[in-house]
Amino acid sequence: MNTAELYQSYQERMQKIADLRNANAVLQWDQETYLPAKGASFRGRQISTLSEFSHQLFIDQETGDLLKSLLDRGDLADDQQRNVIRSMEDYTKSVRYPTEFVRRLSEQVNRAFHAWIAARKENSFGVYEPELGKLVDLKKQEADILGFEEHPYNALLDEFEKGCTIALVDKTFSDILPGLTELVDRITAVPPADDSFLNQHFPRQEQWEWGMFLIRQLHFDFERGRQDISEHPFSISFNRNDVRITTRIDEQDFGNMTWSCIHETGHALYEQGLPEAHYGLPLGEACSYSIHESQSRLWENNVGRNLPFWKHYFPILKERFPKQLDGIGLDQFYRGINKVQRSLVRTEADEVTYHFHVYIRYELEKQLIGGGISTKDIPASWSELYKRHLGVTVPDDRKGSLQDVHWSHGSFGYFPTYSLGSFYAAQLYRAATNSVQNIEDQISAGNTAPLLEWLRERIHGRGRYLYSEELCREATGQPLDSKQFLDYLLHKYTVLYNL
Amino acid sequence: MNTAELYQSYQERMQKIADLRNANAVLQWDQETYLPAKGASFRGRQISTLSEFSHQLFIDQETGDLLKSLLDRGDLADDQQRNVIRSMEDYTKSVRYPTEFVRRLSEQVNRAFHAWIAARKENSFGVYEPELGKLVDLKKQEADILGFEEHPYNALLDEFEKGCTIALVDKTFSDILPGLTELVDRITAVPPADDSFLNQHFPRQEQWEWGMFLIRQLHFDFERGRQDISEHPFSISFNRNDVRITTRIDEQDFGNMTWSCIHETGHALYEQGLPEAHYGLPLGEACSYSIHESQSRLWENNVGRNLPFWKHYFPILKERFPKQLDGIGLDQFYRGINKVQRSLVRTEADEVTYHFHVYIRYELEKQLIGGGISTKDIPASWSELYKRHLGVTVPDDRKGSLQDVHWSHGSFGYFPTYSLGSFYAAQLYRAATNSVQNIEDQISAGNTAPLLEWLRERIHGRGRYLYSEELCREATGQPLDSKQFLDYLLHKYTVLYNL
Numbered sequence: 001m002n003t004a005e006l007y008q009s010y011q012e013r014m015q016k017i018a019d020l021r022n023a024n025a026v027l028q029w030d031q032e033t034y035l036p037a038k039g040a041s042f043r044g045r046q047i048s049t050l051s052e053f054s055h056q057l058f059i060d061q062e063t064g065d066l067l068k069s070l071l072d073r074g075d076l077a078d079d080q081q082r083n084v085i086r087s088m089e090d091y092t093k094s095v096r097y098p099t100e101f102v103r104r105l106s107e108q109v110n111r112a113f114h115a116w117i118a119a120r121k122e123n124s125f126g127v128y129e130p131e132l133g134k135l136v137d138l139k140k141q142e143a144d145i146l147g148f149e150e151h152p153y154n155a156l157l158d159e160f161e162k163g164c165t166i167a168l169v170d171k172t173f174s175d176i177l178p179g180l181t182e183l184v185d186r187i188t189a190v191p192p193a194d195d196s197f198l199n200q201h202f203p204r205q206e207q208w209e210w211g212m213f214l215i216r217q218l219h220f221d222f223e224r225g226r227q228d229i230s231e232h233p234f235s236i237s238f239n240r241n242d243v244r245i246t247t248r249i250d251e252q253d254f255g256n257m258t259w260s261c262i263h264e265t266g267h268a269l270y271e272q273g274l275p276e277a278h279y280g281l282p283l284g285e286a287c288s289y290s291i292h293e294s295q296s297r298l299w300e301n302n303v304g305r306n307l308p309f310w311k312h313y314f315p316i317l318k319e320r321f322p323k324q325l326d327g328i329g330l331d332q333f334y335r336g337i338n339k340v341q342r343s344l345v346r347t348e349a350d351e352v353t354y355h356f357h358v359y360i361r362y363e364l365e366k367q368l369i370g371g372g373i374s375t376k377d378i379p380a381s382w383s384e385l386y387k388r389h390l391g392v393t394v395p396d397d398r399k400g401s402l403q404d405v406h407w408s409h410g411s412f413g414y415f416p417t418y419s420l421g422s423f424y425a426a427q428l429y430r431a432a433t434n435s436v437q438n439i440e441d442q443i444s445a446g447n448t449a450p451l452l453e454w455l456r457e458r459i460h461g462r463g464r465y466l467y468s469e470e471l472c473r474e475a476t477g478q479p480l481d482s483k484q485f486l487d488y489l490l491h492k493y494t495v496l497y498n499l
Numbered sequence: 500m501n502t503a504e505l506y507q508s509y510q511e512r513m514q515k516i517a518d519l520r521n522a523n524a525v526l527q528w529d530q531e532t533y534l535p536a537k538g539a540s541f542r543g544r545q546i547s548t549l550s551e552f553s554h555q556l557f558i559d560q561e562t563g564d565l566l567k568s569l570l571d572r573g574d575l576a577d578d579q580q581r582n583v584i585r586s587m588e589d590y591t592k593s594v595r596y597p598t599e600f601v602r603r604l605s606e607q608v609n610r611a612f613h614a615w616i617a618a619r620k621e622n623s624f625g626v627y628e629p630e631l632g633k634l635v636d637l638k639k640q641e642a643d644i645l646g647f648e649e650h651p652y653n654a655l656l657d658e659f660e661k662g663c664t665i666a667l668v669d670k671t672f673s674d675i676l677p678g679l680t681e682l683v684d685r686i687t688a689v690p691p692a693d694d695s696f697l698n699q700h701f702p703r704q705e706q707w708e709w710g711m712f713l714i715r716q717l718h719f720d721f722e723r724g725r726q727d728i729s730e731h732p733f734s735i736s737f738n739r740n741d742v743r744i745t746t747r748i749d750e751q752d753f754g755n756m757t758w759s760c761i762h763e764t765g766h767a768l769y770e771q772g773l774p775e776a777h778y779g780l781p782l783g784e785a786c787s788y789s790i791h792e793s794q795s796r797l798w799e800n801n802v803g804r805n806l807p808f809w810k811h812y813f814p815i816l817k818e819r820f821p822k823q824l825d826g827i828g829l830d831q832f833y834r835g836i837n838k839v840q841r842s843l844v845r846t847e848a849d850e851v852t853y854h855f856h857v858y859i860r861y862e863l864e865k866q867l868i869g870g871g872i873s874t875k876d877i878p879a880s881w882s883e884l885y886k887r888h889l890g891v892t893v894p895d896d897r898k899g900s901l902q903d904v905h906w907s908h909g910s911f912g913y914f915p916t917y918s919l920g921s922f923y924a925a926q927l928y929r930a931a932t933n934s935v936q937n938i939e940d941q942i943s944a945g946n947t948a949p950l951l952e953w954l955r956e957r958i959h960g961r962g963r964y965l966y967s968e969e970l971c972r973e974a975t976g977q978p979l980d981s982k983q984f985l986d987y988l989l990h991k992y993t994v995l996y997n998l
Binding site: 015016019020022023024026027030034035036037038039041042043045046048049050053222223224225226228238239241242279 | 514515518519521522523525526529533534535536537538540541542544545547548549552720721722723724725727737738740741778
């Protein structure tokens with residue numbers, strides 16, 4: 001076979017695997033949006049079967065042979081070579097997992113998830129703990145299977161963020177946590193922002209229409225995607241021409257839906273901007289979890305909680321909700337949507353205190369996987385860390401260690417990508433506004449296209465060509481520097497609260 | 500391996516194949532309901548890939564070996580043996596198809612379908628004819644591949660209806676066509692029913708709520724299914740706990756939605772009543788196309804266009820649409836919803852003239868596959884047959900030979916199952932009302948549960964244990980007898996029109 005034919009075989013194989021994975025994504029989307037109550041059990045097995053087939057096809061010896069042969073060829077185009085290199089990285093990792101282990105892990109995740117549901121109901125971590133304990137044991141085994149340097153948790157971090165290590169995350173946090181703590185102290189020393197106007201009655205249908213309007217304004221392409229309702233908002237992609245997001249509506253909480261719409265749109269814009277020619281191949285995929293999160297956070301916070309954006313949209317919002325926003329000025333609105341307070345629940349936290357929540361989970365995960373603590377110690381450690389970093393007292397498990405679903409999914413090493421996403425977002429936003437002069441002026445005029453264009457070119461269109469850090473360096477001229485995030489917060493909140 | 504283990508392997512294999520097929524059904528459902536405009540191309544390839552995987556897994560040598568080994572065992576339970584026998588029938592048929600032929604057929608279907616769309620737009624059969632001609636050639640080859648006795652069309656009939664032949668369909672039609680013609684002559688000799696009240700403005704949302712109410716009343720289980728909107732109504736099942744139907748709403752045509760809801764509910768009740776224990780196996784599947792259609796037609800016509808049903812529901816309907824139905828009495832309503840007229844379009848035909856539409860297509864298919872006519876002759880033959888059997892003049896191709904999508908899908912041999920379904924329906928409904936005394940009284944009181952229970956036991960719960968004819972004999976004591984359908988019509992319409 002000549003190189004072109006060989007590459008064609010590789011591409012066809014990868015695209016079939018993508019078809020199976022994307023079909024599975026449709027099943028998952030449907031499960032969260034339209035599945036009838038009793039359809040869950042058969043759906044579960046259909047999803048498992050599809051996962052099994054796509055996994056088997058990928059780890060097949062033939063995939064490895066194709067990749068090896070292609071790597072030996074000297075005449076691949078640059079894009080092609082990069083695809084093959086990335087696929088080989090994925091392949092090398094995937095084949096390490098014994099089928100038997102994958103099955104055991106998947107079964108234990110299922111048990112842990114159901115134990116978590118039951119524990120939430122009873123508000124008792126003890127109901128969850130035995131199954132979570134077994135899951136942590138398996139995750140430790142997984143770290144051994146994958147191999148690691150220095151700390152087993154590094155193996156799990158690497159699963160969500162290629163090349164990510166404890167050293168990197170520790171440094172990233174330690175660069176900003178003292179400054180963040182000081183900022184929170186200063187903000188909470190002045191009178192709190194009044195955000196009570198957000199908690200009036202905002203009728204369901206009107207909120208929905210507002211959200212749809214906003215999404216469209218942000219250039220979510222409804223010919224290549226849609227929005228639906230689900231219990232927890234999420235975004236999911238079946239290919240760049242079919243990217244779906246969901247939201248939820250709380251009639252007593254205007255913020256809940258609005259910023260979830262903007263957040264998920266950020267994810268979706270990324271997926272809709274991936275290169276079409278590389279469907280099923282690494283260059284047609286998003287770079288990483290943290291870069292994905294950088295896109296959602298950038299739109300949610302750096303754009304969507306910022307003054308320029310609301311200069312344009314607040315008057316429109318007032319027209320849509322004249323009664324609820326009667327007498328509220330732009331400044332008051334802006335302060336209200338940026339209220340900072342120490343709190344118990346991560347998903348309700350503001351953009352300043354949020355990262356303490358993530359840091360606490362990261363600290364616990366490190367120790368759980370490293371063996372410093374066991375799952376039995378979680379509630380006590382959780383309380384202690386919340387007291388220390390956020391100064392709050394955890395009243396019960398539901399508002400404490402039972403609040404996140406992630407661990408029950410076996411996702412250890414995932415939380416840090418939430419913070420990394422915010423840090424990348426601040427750095428990207430600064431680079432964009434520095435390099436294109438009128439981006440913020442345009443946002444003030446209701447036009448986010450120049451910003452989107454900058455991201456399309458430097459982030460979305462690049463697929464997985466680079467790792468997160470390399471992509472950041474290429475786009476901003478520097479590696480990840482979390483101090484830029486702190487600078488962004490210091491500047492914004494000093495002005496906002498007249499500190 | 501002992502027999503239990505062997506059967507277990509067979510069951511697991513079949514259930515995985517079912518998972519793939521059902522996943523594909525989810526993709527198809529989504530394509531007709533929620534797919535964004537530009538998502539179609541990638542969706543097409545995802546569906547193809549899943550079909551390919553499920554087909555390959557089924558025709559794999561290992562499937563055949565398992566089935567052969569099981570058939571040699573003498574210690575299978577009766578249900579198990581029947582599953583294996585049916586799977587072997589399917590396997591024997593499936594392995595006959597060369598992969599290359601399947602691909603060519605699927606590609607030609609794709610071309611013919613798009614040619615049909617284009618031809619509809621231009622109202623010109625000539626645009627469609629060349630691609631349809633190539634498709635007919637492939638269907639002739641398919642008949643040769645499958646093998647047949649007497650006539651190649653028998654091979655295609657057998658694909659949709661096991662054991663069905665020209666001899667059987669000819670006899671079934673010839674038993675009733677003269678009587679049907681006479682009945683239509685008598686009805687059209689008296690003044691036509693007034694159904695103009697059905698074509699007033701019935702608001703979308705109110706129609707939707709009425710349809711949902713009706714479906715629920717008919718015992719469609721919304722915990723195990725749902726209804727959505729699509730361009731063409733259909734029913735689809737992913738397993739007995741997730742059965743979905745769709746409808747469409749025409750605000751100027753009350754009948755359009757109401758009887759599509761009842762029709763699709765008939766299909767869905769069948770799927771929701773299949774035996775759960777046999778998921779993925781023949782006994783967990785519907786018997787045949789014609790028996791499936793018997794269920795939709797029975798509910799749509801024998802129940803849903805009958806007087807007992809509307810004795811209960813008409814007063815409720817009047818409460819929901821007081822303005823539109825002001826001054827309309829039950830008798831007038833009943834006559835209006837059973838208006839009989841010779842017409843051009845199959846999907847708009849009443850239950851009496853409908854079968855001429857089917858018969859015409861059947862006649863054309865027989866000749867196309869047998870070589871008596873070529874695709875070029877279709878428009879002329881179509882016009883001639885409509886003139887002869889329905890006395891109407893075809894004004895253009897859109898209202899003539901371009902009205903159905905079926906041929907463009909390669910579905911030759913499918914149409915007869917529509918008529919067979921109605922014939923089975925009449926026979927089943929008579930048997931049910933004869934054997935359980937109060938079924939119609941209960942329907943008059945708004946309770947269709949006794950009828951459903953009869954069908955659950957004799958039809959739904961039987962899966963594919965029997966062929967259509969055997970099932971009919973077991974349930975009604977007689978083989979298919981289309982004269983019972985004619986009797987049903989004669990009785991109903993003689994009374995209705997005072998003939």
